[in-house]
Amino acid sequence: MDTLLIHILNSLLYAAVLFLIAGGLSLIYGVMRIVNLAHGNLYAFGAFVAAWTVGLLVDGATPTPLLYLVLLAGPLGAAALGAVLEPTLLRPLYKRPEEYQLLITFGLLLILEDLIRLIWGPYPLSVSALFEGMGSLNIGESIYPTYNLAVIVVGGLAAAGLWAFIYRTQFGVVLRATSQNMRMAQAMGVNVNRVYVQAFTLGCFMAGLGGAIVVPQQGAVLGMGVDALILAFVVVVIGGLGSLEGALVGALMVGVVRELGITFFPEVELAVLYLMAAVVLLIRPAGLFGRA
Amino acid sequence: MPAETRRLLVPAGPIVLVLAILPWVVEPYQTVLLSYGLVFAIAALGFNLLLGYTGLLSFGHSAYFGVGAYAVAFAVKYLKVGSMELLLLAGILASALVAAIFGLVCVRYTRIFFGILTLALSQVLWSLAFKFFWVTGGTDGLRVPTPTLLGVSMGAGQDKMAFLAHRYYYYVLVVFVAATAVMWVIVHSPFGKALQAIRDNETRAEFVGVQVWHYRWIAFLISGVFTGLAGALWVPLNGLTTPDILYWQFSGEIVFFTVLGGFKTFAGPIVGAVVFNYLKTFAVGYTVYWQMFLGVVLVTLVLALPTGIMGMVARLAQKWSQKWKRAPAP
Numbered sequence: 001m002d003t004l005l006i007h008i009l010n011s012l013l014y015a016a017v018l019f020l021i022a023g024g025l026s027l028i029y030g031v032m033r034i035v036n037l038a039h040g041n042l043y044a045f046g047a048f049v050a051a052w053t054v055g056l057l058v059d060g061a062t063p064t065p066l067l068y069l070v071l072l073a074g075p076l077g078a079a080a081l082g083a084v085l086e087p088t089l090l091r092p093l094y095k096r097p098e099e100y101q102l103l104i105t106f107g108l109l110l111i112l113e114d115l116i117r118l119i120w121g122p123y124p125l126s127v128s129a130l131f132e133g134m135g136s137l138n139i140g141e142s143i144y145p146t147y148n149l150a151v152i153v154v155g156g157l158a159a160a161g162l163w164a165f166i167y168r169t170q171f172g173v174v175l176r177a178t179s180q181n182m183r184m185a186q187a188m189g190v191n192v193n194r195v196y197v198q199a200f201t202l203g204c205f206m207a208g209l210g211g212a213i214v215v216p217q218q219g220a221v222l223g224m225g226v227d228a229l230i231l232a233f234v235v236v237v238i239g240g241l242g243s244l245e246g247a248l249v250g251a252l253m254v255g256v257v258r259e260l261g262i263t264f265f266p267e268v269e270l271a272v273l274y275l276m277a278a279v280v281l282l283i284r285p286a287g288l289f290g291r292a
Numbered sequence: 293m294p295a296e297t298r299r300l301l302v303p304a305g306p307i308v309l310v311l312a313i314l315p316w317v318v319e320p321y322q323t324v325l326l327s328y329g330l331v332f333a334i335a336a337l338g339f340n341l342l343l344g345y346t347g348l349l350s351f352g353h354s355a356y357f358g359v360g361a362y363a364v365a366f367a368v369k370y371l372k373v374g375s376m377e378l379l380l381l382a383g384i385l386a387s388a389l390v391a392a393i394f395g396l397v398c399v400r401y402t403r404i405f406f407g408i409l410t411l412a413l414s415q416v417l418w419s420l421a422f423k424f425f426w427v428t429g430g431t432d433g434l435r436v437p438t439p440t441l442l443g444v445s446m447g448a449g450q451d452k453m454a455f456l457a458h459r460y461y462y463y464v465l466v467v468f469v470a471a472t473a474v475m476w477v478i479v480h481s482p483f484g485k486a487l488q489a490i491r492d493n494e495t496r497a498e499f500v501g502v503q504v505w506h507y508r509w510i511a512f513l514i515s516g517v518f519t520g521l522a523g524a525l526w527v528p529l530n531g532l533t534t535p536d537i538l539y540w541q542f543s544g545e546i547v548f549f550t551v552l553g554g555f556k557t558f559a560g561p562i563v564g565a566v567v568f569n570y571l572k573t574f575a576v577g578y579t580v581y582w583q584m585f586l587g588v589v590l591v592t593l594v595l596a597l598p599t600g601i602m603g604m605v606a607r608l609a610q611k612w613s614q615k616w617k618r619a620p621a622p
Binding site for chain 1: 343349351397400401403404405407408409411412413415416419420422423424540541544547548551580581582583584586587588589590591594595598
């Protein structure tokens with residue numbers, strides 16, 4: 001019974017982080033029709049910024065609650081980067097075939113990968129003090145880190161907050177209108193350029209938040225972005241590109257399958273995930289919640 | 293001789309001649325480097341049948357390259373095959389089989405879904421190669437000793453570098469020339485024209501009687517086989533097969549070759565693959581931040597030169613010929 005509960009918690013933990021990454025990817029695609037191959041690197045960037053900032057402040061001291069807020073430097077950093085990248089690199093390409101957009105984001109992926117190495121060096125950054133600082137809980141006979149529960153809560157809050165933001169605010173209306181029909185929105189007086197940069201920044205913020213909350217647990221490692229990107233792809237393919245509900249359901253499915261895979265069939269864990277994406281595409285080309 | 297064939301032979305003849313003389317003029321290292329470029333060029337030719345001629349952007353072509361390479365490694369390790377011709381055959385058959393199956397799944401989609409599906413399927417193969425280490429050697433890969441070429445072995449005591457720089461280089465060159473010729477025939481055949489019709493307007497192509505899915509599937513198959521052949525040729529050069537060549541970043545590099553050279557032309561992918569190989573080797577030797585260097589090149593290319601090297605050459609040639617014509621007669 002306890003083990004089952006722990007498996008469920010682990011699945012949720014994984015799903016929470018994946019939702020943040022894949023949700024941002026999906027949001028950007030939904031509004032701008034761009035599949036951002038560099039999205040995983042924005043997640044990694046968020047992780048490194050968070051780890052570096054916390055590292056500057058913590059310095060061996062026992063973590064105070066305030067230090068957990070410093071993790072926010074990660075998402076803010078990623079958002080700032082996104083706000084710079086969209087107008088400079090992506091905007092000139094909206095009128096070109098989508099191959100070029102894939103290519104430029106692939107180029108961006110290569111650049112960001114090394115930029116992170118250039119800034120923070122080849123070694124992992126760790127802020128495990130924040131992870132240990134929260135202690136652990138007893139679940140029946142087993143012990144579970146409290147920090148993991150916090151990550152699940154943050155993921156849940158982010159999903160709820162994003163939903164409210166998009167379906168309950170004026171900005172959300174404009175965002176959805178632009179994603180439905182960019183030219184019509186423009187004709188109605190929406191400043192599309194501004195909406196695009198806001199959507200891209202928000203997507204990057206989510207990726208950075210994902211990176212920041214995994215840092216205390218896993219540390220910031222080179223190459224984490226590329227791995228995360230592929231899994232985020234699996235999520236959005238299952239859920240449907242451009243759909244936030246899809247990203248949520250996809251993240252939960254991937255979280256559960258991955259936990260099962262790691263526990264019972266470690267050899268084919270990754271293959272099963274990719275196959276799951278391929279099977280969903282075969283049955284529903286637009287994904288479970290996508291509009292073709 | 294049809295005009296199109298003449299158009300190929302006029303520039304190709306001298307180039308092949310230069311390539312044939314090269315090992316006698318330059319250092320062995322340069323020849324080996326060029327062999328890599330020619331091998332990648334075969335892969336890029338195959339890739340461009342999909343991107344340039346059929347309008348399908350595959351982001352998973354590392355799968356076929358890797359299958360070709362692993363087929364060779366398996367044939368050597370488990371069947372003790374030593375003949376390069378048999379190994380190439382193994383690479384071709386294995387990549388044909390995988391491309392046929394993956395193609396059935398992928399060709400029903402276009403645009404971004406095609407890209408993601410090819411990517412996901414290639415990652416399945418990568419993760420299998422990565423995890424089943426008792427079969428594939430995992431990240432250590434599988435070592436492949438030097439094969440015999442046309443029944444002749446390298447011979448004891450011979451320097452492997454010299455072997456690669458001379459005999460193996462010519463072997464690669466012959467396969468490359470043959471592959472290029474076959475691809476030229478394919479894209480100029482009625483089948484190739486039908487693919488271009490599909491690329492330009494799928495609905496109209498269907499109206500004039502082209503069976504779109506069927507044609508796309510055959511194109512996918514041919515594309516996979518060319519890339520698999522390249523993978524098989526690559527193994528003896530590298531001496532080792534690792535999961536890296538199945539990883540999607542290598543797929544990205546194949547796309548990179550093609551865009552660098554210009555995917556709207558026949559020769560673009562060839563030029564792109566050779567140039568990219570030099571570019572990457574230079575960058576890797578020069579700085580640890582070579583990925584950033586390549587990224588900057590790619591971004592600049594997409595923003596400033598979307599038609600690639602061949603597109604730029606064509607534009608310059610046109611400009612000069614116009615200037616020539618406009619010049620007043622003496």
